[in-house]
Amino acid sequence: MPEFTLSVNGSSYTIDADGATPLLFVLMDDLQLNGPKFGCGLSQCGACTVLLNSTGQDLPIRSCVRTLASIPAGAQITTIEGLGTPEKPHPIQRAFIEEQAAQCAFCISGIMLHGKAYIDQHPNATQEEILRSLDGPPRLLCRCYTHVRMVRALLRYAQEVRP
Amino acid sequence: MKPTMTPDARAALERSGFSRRNFLKGAGVLIVGFSISGRAGNSGGQTAGKVVPLTIALDQVDSWIAIAEDESITGYTGKCEFGQGFRTVQYQLIADEMYVPLERITLIVCDTAFTPDQGVTSGSQSHPTEFGANGLRQALATAREALFQMASVRLGVPADQLAVLDGAIYVKADPTQQVTYGQLIGGQRFELTVDRAATPKDPSQYTVLGTSVPRYEIPAKVTGQFEYVQSVRLPGMLHGKVVRPPVVGARVLAVDESSVQNLPGNVRVVVINDFVGVVADRQYEARQAAMALRVTWSEGVGLPSQANFYDYMRQQPSRDSYTILSDDVDQRLEQATNIIRATYLYPYQMHGSVGSSCAVADVQGKGPNGTATIWSATQGVYPQRDSVARVLGIPPENVRVIFTEGSGCYGINGADTVSYDAAVLSQAVGQPVRVQLTRKDEMAWGENYGPAYSIDLRAGLNEKGNIDVWDYEAWTLTKGNRPNADTPGNIITGALLGFPTPPLVPGPGNPPTSYSNNSNADSSYGAGCVAGRCGGTGTIESERILLHTIESPFFTGPLRSPARLQNTFANESFIDEVAAFLQADPIEYRLRHLSDQRLKDVLNEAAKAANWETRPSPNPDSKPTGIATGRGIACVLYEGNNGYCGLVTEVQVDQDTGQVTVTRMVAGADSGPVSNPDGLRNQIEGGALQGMSRCLREEVKWDDQKITSIDWMTYPGEATTVFRFGEPIPVVESVLLNRLDKPQLGAGEVSITIAAAAIANAIFDATGARVRQVPFTPARVMDALRARG
Numbered sequence: 001m002p003e004f005t006l007s008v009n010g011s012s013y014t015i016d017a018d019g020a021t022p023l024l025f026v027l028m029d030d031l032q033l034n035g036p037k038f039g040c041g042l043s044q045c046g047a048c049t050v051l052l053n054s055t056g057q058d059l060p061i062r063s064c065v066r067t068l069a070s071i072p073a074g075a076q077i078t079t080i081e082g083l084g085t086p087e088k089p090h091p092i093q094r095a096f097i098e099e100q101a102a103q104c105a106f107c108i109s110g111i112m113l114h115g116k117a118y119i120d121q122h123p124n125a126t127q128e129e130i131l132r133s134l135d136g137p138p139r140l141l142c143r144c145y146t147h148v149r150m151v152r153a154l155l156r157y158a159q160e161v162r163p
Numbered sequence: 164m165k166p167t168m169t170p171d172a173r174a175a176l177e178r179s180g181f182s183r184r185n186f187l188k189g190a191g192v193l194i195v196g197f198s199i200s201g202r203a204g205n206s207g208g209q210t211a212g213k214v215v216p217l218t219i220a221l222d223q224v225d226s227w228i229a230i231a232e233d234e235s236i237t238g239y240t241g242k243c244e245f246g247q248g249f250r251t252v253q254y255q256l257i258a259d260e261m262y263v264p265l266e267r268i269t270l271i272v273c274d275t276a277f278t279p280d281q282g283v284t285s286g287s288q289s290h291p292t293e294f295g296a297n298g299l300r301q302a303l304a305t306a307r308e309a310l311f312q313m314a315s316v317r318l319g320v321p322a323d324q325l326a327v328l329d330g331a332i333y334v335k336a337d338p339t340q341q342v343t344y345g346q347l348i349g350g351q352r353f354e355l356t357v358d359r360a361a362t363p364k365d366p367s368q369y370t371v372l373g374t375s376v377p378r379y380e381i382p383a384k385v386t387g388q389f390e391y392v393q394s395v396r397l398p399g400m401l402h403g404k405v406v407r408p409p410v411v412g413a414r415v416l417a418v419d420e421s422s423v424q425n426l427p428g429n430v431r432v433v434v435i436n437d438f439v440g441v442v443a444d445r446q447y448e449a450r451q452a453a454m455a456l457r458v459t460w461s462e463g464v465g466l467p468s469q470a471n472f473y474d475y476m477r478q479q480p481s482r483d484s485y486t487i488l489s490d491d492v493d494q495r496l497e498q499a500t501n502i503i504r505a506t507y508l509y510p511y512q513m514h515g516s517v518g519s520s521c522a523v524a525d526v527q528g529k530g531p532n533g534t535a536t537i538w539s540a541t542q543g544v545y546p547q548r549d550s551v552a553r554v555l556g557i558p559p560e561n562v563r564v565i566f567t568e569g570s571g572c573y574g575i576n577g578a579d580t581v582s583y584d585a586a587v588l589s590q591a592v593g594q595p596v597r598v599q600l601t602r603k604d605e606m607a608w609g610e611n612y613g614p615a616y617s618i619d620l621r622a623g624l625n626e627k628g629n630i631d632v633w634d635y636e637a638w639t640l641t642k643g644n645r646p647n648a649d650t651p652g653n654i655i656t657g658a659l660l661g662f663p664t665p666p667l668v669p670g671p672g673n674p675p676t677s678y679s680n681n682s683n684a685d686s687s688y689g690a691g692c693v694a695g696r697c698g699g700t701g702t703i704e705s706e707r708i709l710l711h712t713i714e715s716p717f718f719t720g721p722l723r724s725p726a727r728l729q730n731t732f733a734n735e736s737f738i739d740e741v742a743a744f745l746q747a748d749p750i751e752y753r754l755r756h757l758s759d760q761r762l763k764d765v766l767n768e769a770a771k772a773a774n775w776e777t778r779p780s781p782n783p784d785s786k787p788t789g790i791a792t793g794r795g796i797a798c799v800l801y802e803g804n805n806g807y808c809g810l811v812t813e814v815q816v817d818q819d820t821g822q823v824t825v826t827r828m829v830a831g832a833d834s835g836p837v838s839n840p841d842g843l844r845n846q847i848e849g850g851a852l853q854g855m856s857r858c859l860r861e862e863v864k865w866d867d868q869k870i871t872s873i874d875w876m877t878y879p880g881e882a883t884t885v886f887r888f889g890e891p892i893p894v895v896e897s898v899l900l901n902r903l904d905k906p907q908l909g910a911g912e913v914s915i916t917i918a919a920a921a922i923a924n925a926i927f928d929a930t931g932a933r934v935r936q937v938p939f940t941p942a943r944v945m946d947a948l949r950a951r952g
Contacts, residue, residue, distance in 0.1 A: 018447065022447065025446045025447050028393075029402075032396060034388065034389060034391065035386075036387075037570075038519065039518050039570075041601060042875070044874060080385065080386060081388070085388070086382035089386060093386055100381060100842075100845060102246070102380075102381050103246035103247065103849055104246030104572075105380070105381070105389070106516075112385065131891060134888055134889035135890060136887070139875065141517050141875065141887060141888060142888050143516060143885070144571040144849050145852035145856065146845065146848070146849055147848075147852055147892045148895050150888065
């Protein structure tokens with residue numbers, strides 16, 4: 001089987017797998033990461049979201065439909081594990097903790113990473129603009145419907161990063 | 164909140180005979196994991212001469228609490244965490260009842276090796292149960308009183324002259340004389356029966372309960388550290404996928420194993436009756452093999468047409484039951500000044516949990532020496548232990564089920580059925596197997612749907628405009644349910660394996676002998692009079708509540724607010740229709756028919772917070788075109804005894820397109836003493852918005868052979884989606900009535916129960932158009948607008 005080199009959360013890994021393997025399965029099973037999750041496998045919900053940086057900018061991608069072979073050489077992948085820890089959370093994670101913006105939280109990678117990517121690029125965005133940007137496609141779903149708090153958490157983060 | 168384990172907990176692990184354990188620490192959460200190797204023949208409760216009781220006795224204090232010499236406390240309970248926050252509430256309860264800091268506590272929930280059998284975590288019963296006579300609180304109160312007695316002996320001072328602070332019991336007159344819990348009992352068992360006479364702390368004295376202690380899991384969840392069942396990994400673990408029938412009722416005719424023999428990953432095929440699955444080394448390989456496997460299926464049994472399904476329901480043989488049968492219903496209807504009638508329709512809906520269900524199983528052998536450990540997000544670890552044992556053909560005492568949180572679950576999503584899938588595949592290959600369903604297998608073949616309802620309501624009014632008689636007749640469906648030892652066929656995998664699904668037996672209903680409004684079939688306005696006693700929350704004394712249940716073509720089961728949501732949509736819409744007919748304010752008219760003060764209070768509090776304007780509906784200022792705005796109200800006493808809620812919603816209706824936008828939802832809620840105000844708000848908010856998605860958008864679809872709602876593009880389909888993140892959200896406000904003098908009640912299902920009716924009533928207020936069929940799609944709203952005349 002071919003070998004692939006992945007840079008994930010600042011570490012480099014050599015992966016021996018079929019290039020058609022979804023990136024998500026590599027992150028879950030080979031790298032044993034718990035942040036990106038299998039929700040639908042169809043790019044319809046966002047639970048598998050990771051940030052991909054191959055152009056100097058973090059862009060949210062759906063790792064369930066991106067194959068291992070499609071990841072550009074040298075690209076940096078960031079999962080929510082790569083942002084911070086319970087002891088030292090990233091500001092977006094801290095915002096979600098402070099707003100208690102979770103129920104089951106299975107969807108959380110999608111909401112946080114899409115939100116972070118947009119707000120980092122648009123720190124002055126209004127609530128309406130943030131929401132519009134997150135309405136996709138691709139879609140984001142939270143089936144516990146924790147939307148009220150998640151929106152508050154995103155606004156809290158936006159206030160923090162606003163210049 | 165450090166994830167430490169007390170020596171007692173460790174001892175419990177030893178006692179249970181599980182060697183080579185390891186503890187996986189997620190921040191603030193103790194996850195007890197067990198390595199795979201070395202357990203063959205050594206798991207499931209038996210080891211060298213020691214037998215661990217099959218059930219950890221509910222009436223023994225040691226089943227609930229252990230105190231270590233280092234003062235750490237471990238609690239053991241059977242109420243699991245699904246994101247609703249009850250893990251945190253249980254920590255709060257232990258801290259308050261035992262007078263110890265939260266940091267000293269570890270909680271182990273829902274593990275058949277260690278925790279008492281508390282059945283299923285469902286029905287908003289966690290609060291009533293753990294704060295009730297048979298729950299955690301009573302065991303803690305017994306433990307605390309025993310510790311005071313021990314301290315009294317140790318310190319030579321009568322117990323009533325002692326007090327406690329942070330787990331140290333001291334002499335009130337001389338606090339330097341003290342002894343700690345650890346010194347009194349550390350590392351030893353209480354050996355005490357739970358004392359029904361022990362006095363729990365009065366809620367007015369709570370210092371930890373009643374405060375918004377942050378949820379334990381959230382830091383781990385938002386940083387990717389949390390161990391979901393989807394992230395359980397065992398050494399030597401293989402990956403399984405199932406191959407479900409293409410159409411309902413299809414049976415396996417042939418499986419061509421050669422179709423996968425050249426695929427990578429050491430693919431193995433498992434076929435048992437109509438159950439088909441594959442196992443491979445890696446997840447991707449298993450998925451590819453499941454897609455490639457050639458299975459020849461028989462034709463399906465065919466499905467009734469969805470287009471006229473509500474009519475179909477009324478023509479089938481039914482099992483009938485009465486909630487109430489007053490003997491003067493027909494007579495009073497004849498005497499009524501006016502009769503109002505309406506029919507309400509509610510579709511099949513699904514959980515559609517955002518993550519597809521997953522389980523990991525390690526099964527070794529078959530027969531009396533077989534053993535199994537299942538990591539499962541089931542709502543009931545003990546029922547699953549017993550039914551998995553039946554499925555695998557091994558003794559239940561050799562099965563251990565370890566609850567491990569999964570994606571949000573609101574009843575029976577695929578968590579139980581995928582646990583069977585993993586267990587059966589693991590048994591077949593003799594290695595641990597992880598199965599996560601595909602989205603299609605979850606939606607079309609994984610879960611037990613919330614069933615459809617068709618509800619006819621009739622009210623007879625007297626000359627004063629009050630309701631004198633209430634007549635409810637409904638049709639619904641059932642097939643399967645929660646599985647137990649006798650009924651593995653209650654869920655799809657059990658049925659495919661060949662276990663029968665108990666058939667519905669038609670038959671007439673008998674007059675009831677006592678009143679139970681567990682399904683909220685009786686409206687809030689019924690007096691609920693049965694056999695000379697009246698248990699309802701309202702004033703209407705003449706009632707007939709008759710339910711016809713027919714056999715469902717699809718598996719059904721509880722889905723957040725099961726039956727109660729469907730019934731309350733009808734009842735709370737109908738009372739609004741009667742009020743409108745009489746040109747009465749919807750709240751004023753409700754209050755006229757309510758006898759329960761707490762229900763009146765939540766209505767009034769919600770109305771006050773929403774600045775409710777007292778007037779009849781529809782809104783006299785509404786114009787017949789363009790955007791119309793309106794407000795609606797609904798209320799419920801959940802399950803007839805388990806949590807009060809009133810909800811005002813405000814909507815905008817685009818009368819050119821039929822699009823409904825909910826702009827504001829204001830809840831008044833009373834569930835007795837509030838354990839965690841922020842947690843309760845989170846539940847009310849989530850319930851209100853989930854309820855909004857369900858009533859505006861959601862409906863399971865099928866064709867003449869199969870379910871066609873198989874992913875997020877097709878559930879619900881028709882150019883719409885479930886309510887998404889990113890769509891404009893309503894403002895949600897919650898008024899919490901903190902009733903310290905009342906028992907703790909459920910809170911997780913109250914707001915969702917009334918959201919549909921509150922929104923339908925607001926649509927009527929805005930437009931004068933009445934929607935009586937869920938979901939309120941733009942097309943149905945346009946139909947209602949055209950019908951308003």
